[in-house]
Amino acid sequence: MNLLDFSNSIEGYLLVSSILLTLGIFSVLTRKNAIGILLGVELILNAAGINFVAFSKFHLAALDGQMVTLFIILIAAAEAAVALAIILRFYRLKQTIDADEASLLRN
Amino acid sequence: MPANSALFAQSLTQWTQGTWFASVPIWVWALVSALLVIYMLALPFGGIATYVERKIAADIQDRIGPNRVGPLGIFQFAADAIKMISKEDYVPPGGDRFLFNIAPVLVVVGSCAGFVALPLAQYLVAGDINIGVFYIMAITTIIAPGILLGSWASENKWSLLGGLRSAAQIVSYEIPVALSILPVILISGSLQMGEIVKQQGWQSGHFWNVFHNPFTLIAFFILFVGGLAETNRIPFDLPEAESELVSGFNTEFSGMRFGLYALGEFVDVFVMCALVTTLFLGGWQLPFVELDKFMITLPSGLIALIQVGFFLGKTFVMVFVVMWLRWTLPRLRVDQLMGLCWKGMVPIALFNILGTAIWMWAFKGQSMLQVALGLFSGGGSSH
């Protein structure tokens, strides 16, 4: 059986993605915890991915959007790995992961 | 309608032309059959497997094993189930109740969801998704967070260590497993499990994928060992190493939650073995027999039964091997485990992919069997 052949409208996707983006921004801004910021970033990336996929089906009916989403996912994976490595390093340095503490380059 | 849908769905829609059945959309039947498969197969298997394992353990260790409940203690698992259900539902006070509750559910869901794509017979498959293999690989990854969260939620050093080990181990062994599946994908050119199985038939010329070429033979073993590691079975059961961590990630779990963990593990083992069977051992295909010949004569239901029989037979042989290993092999160290994965299996799996690609290119996708036959009959016989 093929799970793919259902017809629906694009607005739902757009709404969801915009909400995800908003929430992502929110959590990026309000978290003190660096990992929390990372979570927000992941949400934002997902919002972007949803947009691309939606448009690739409803607007183009072609594969391009999905390719972009694929690349987004891969880049997100790399970003998560590096970010978490950095966070661990930072933790080892300062015994905390409060993003505000990462201000050695201030002024 | 896509090619291989549920047998019930097809035949029902044929039998019930004009009745109200016909008005019911196809996916309902697919869903029904999926649920049937899961609840008629997964849960009983989980139960019986415990009993069988204990019996096998007893035989290997020259004991009698469970023999009280029922003849040969055959109802032991029912007793276990009752005991588990009736036990006190205990959550460690310092623990995190919410995570403690959802963790086992994640594990069970992750392992049971794999059933959906398993082709029990040519037409008896809940959902023959066109990314079937990939779907199973994906959905079984939910197990890892389940174990990790559960181990964390029960406030316990041993549990946490076990959970961390398990997560690391599962994430690492995802890679050789996926890489050793790729050769089969190269051969069959499809991720659809029904398709993969159909191509391993006797009539399609090349035999089971294990014997397709030397590299798939290696890949088969890598997939099997990696499956052992992913399901935390001996010799890779560091997450629940009794001698080091009390009982690993499920130390604090008791009652039905522990039951869920156990069920999840057994079902995961079954799914892994079924995956191995489907990809490499020809699934429901009968060896040396072209089933399509009989299709005309036999009733389709009987065919389905034969195929299911063969599928389950092969799968249970693999499961038996798993249990046998459990009581045979010692446990690895953590560094040995990771070393085996990253230094041993991943390179070999990559080499397999390359070799299979070269083989497909060199012999135009013929199996060793076909090549040999082609040699004897003079000239490559391409089906």
Add this chain to the structure above:
Amino acid sequence: MAQSCLWIVALPLTAFVIQALVGKRLPRHGDWVSVLAILGSFVLATPIFLKLLSSGHVNDSLQFNWMVMPGVQKAVTITVGVLVNNLTAIMLFMVTLCASLIHIFSTGYMHGESRYHLFFAYISLFSAGMLGLVISDNLLTLFMCWEVMGLCSYLLIGFYYQKLSANHASLKAFMTTRVGDVMFFLGICGLYYVFGTSNLTQIYEGIKSGVGSNVTLVGMPALTFIGFMLMMGTIGKSAQFPLQVWLPDAMEGPTPVSALIHAATMVAAGVFLLVRTYPVLEAAQIVLPVVATVGALTAFLAACIALVQVDIKKVLAYSTISQLGFMVLGMGVGSFAPGFMHVITHACFKACLFLASGSVIHAVHTQDMREMGGLRSKMPITFLTMFIATLAIAGVPGFSGFVSKDRILGDALAYGMTHPTLMWIPILGFITAGLTAFYMFRLIFMTFFGHARDEHKHHHAHESPITMTFPLMVLAGLSFAIVFAGPTGIHSIDANLLPVHWFDHALENVKTEMGVKGLHVSEEVEHHAHSLAMVISLVVAGLGIFLSALTYLKKVISAEAFEKALKPIHTLLWNKYYFDDFYIKGIIQKLFLPLTVVMAKFDDKVVDRILVDGWARVAMVLKSIIGKFDDVVVDKVAVDGSGTVVAAGGWVLRQLQTGKVQQYLILTFIVFGMLLFYMTR
């Protein structure tokens, strides 16, 4: 066929790579790699030769683009490839045969040497170069292989690099051949200029259709210039007058090298170049007589020198030069087929001679014939084979040398009859033939007959191992006339007696397809000349043998007396006509050294003093001016001013940077919101 030719070249090349990289670590220092490789080439070359024998005609070619260069009008595409015709087939067979035999010989001769593997690496590379030269269908790749062979010759002559003389000899060989090679390259450029290609087949076609007959280059007809240049290449490579000085010194190398490179193949490559480009030479009218003159002169002078040499290898070296002179002479007078045939026959018997001498040297550990003698009983196989080869080179009927040399002389005689002014060319040829017989038998007698002059060495002498004698036997077997023509080799008789004419058939075919006119004289003149030439050459050969027998065997005539009587000539010959002194003392010291001195003076006075130092002064003055400007204007005003400005701005902006990620993000998002507002308004 062409592909197999590629393999023929590729095998020794791979052998070279293997030997050069890991040869030392292989068992037996990996000589088997080279031997197997060259034997494989031989096995591959044989079917081509057999096809030639059976069908009498082979022609196949293979081409692919090497480089495509954007030209002025149209893109210039340089194609390289393989051209297999009868010449190629014969040469391939000969070269692979000689090379494999000499490889086998070397396994015995070089045994226990240090840098054993390098020796085999070099000769493998050399074989690859020679075979590549033979099969290459255009002059560019031919030139490359030509240079590769030059390099190998250099490396192998200097193989015993501990010996100073060997170093000098290698340098001498390299430098001397350089002269010819540069000319040859100029010739290739000229061909490119005229025909727009370096592909031989296309050049043949162009010659047939008369292309370039009216093009002029550096003031003379282009084809003439090209012809001379190609001739210079030949002169350099196959040691013709006046560049013959390097070949005798090349004998510093190991004897198998002398046999392979400096007798059988490489020096013959020069003649092979003449053969390949023969249509061009014919089209250029006045080149061929010059070629003939050069050949005759070389043959005669070298033969004269060979009379007085006492080093066995030196004798052979000079005989090589003179035989090459014969070939060039043949080419010059237009006897195309015999000249090429002499290349082949000479390769066989000269390789045999050299290997035999190598075996002798191996036995007595000296190269001075005066210390040898009476070795016949000690080393019978060597003696027999060397004797056969000597008969061949001396031009005794029934042996291969006679066939080719007699025909060359016959054609030369006919040529002389038609052009009486050049009559002295055949005469020189005949004299040289006599001299050849004389000094060759002198060598034989001094080496093998008579009593042992050095008892010690004679005592220790012994027959060489089978690996060294087997090649001798094969090559001696190839020195019989029956291989190339009738049993006696006398053209006019056995033409109807027992026609063994594969060589002539092959050459006829290739002549037609190359469009070679060859020697054109009237029928009866030719027949007359040939019969006459046969008689004369028989007489002179017999005379030479007889005289040398009298002199060195029976001691009736005393060589010393002659030496006393003809002291000046002897010294002249002994010093090789002072050629080396002329080149070194004369050209290099008198010409080049003063030139370099003048150059140095010019560089010192003009370039350094005036240009460099003068410019320095100018620069000093400018510097001071610019320095002022820099201080006042640039530094004070521009740099410091802008610096203060930037510093102030930086202080202002720095207040923004709090190091708080989220604050930055907020700014970012505010800007983003403005953008959205602007866009969706």
Add this chain to the structure above:
Amino acid sequence: MKWILLVAELLTVGSALIVAINPNILYSAVFLLFSFLGVAVMYLFAGADFLAGVQVVVYVGGVTILILFAIMLTQWLYRLKLKDIGSKFVVPGVVLALGLVPFLHRGLTELGKMVQAAPPEKMAEFAGSPKTALIGKALLTNYLLPFEAITILLLGALVGAVWLARPKA
């Protein structure tokens, strides 16, 4: 079948909400997982079967586990010091986020109107076709350069992460 999509969307949004507002970073991570799953189902319904699989494998199997690891390694475990709302930017964050919603929705919906929807039969045909083979072809033809670039990027990220997180020398 629409209701499955609806459930997925609700799951996504709801768990994203919890991710955003839950003070416990660990819960945020857990619900991020659910949100990812919902997004995967949405991909499935948008005709991106392969992408759904990739989403689950990479995010659920990879990123979530990484984040959980990081949390467990960096937080002081057993006195759950995980409460971390209360950065100074709550108010501007809330304002900014809420202020962004109308913009976004307006822009996106208008964009959705602006785009002329593809012809439905084409859309259905596209949505119905399995994507794996197509994506594979595209990766090796049109998207070869980005593909290679991504591989280099991943390699770099791998090495960099290992180097950053290496134990103290």
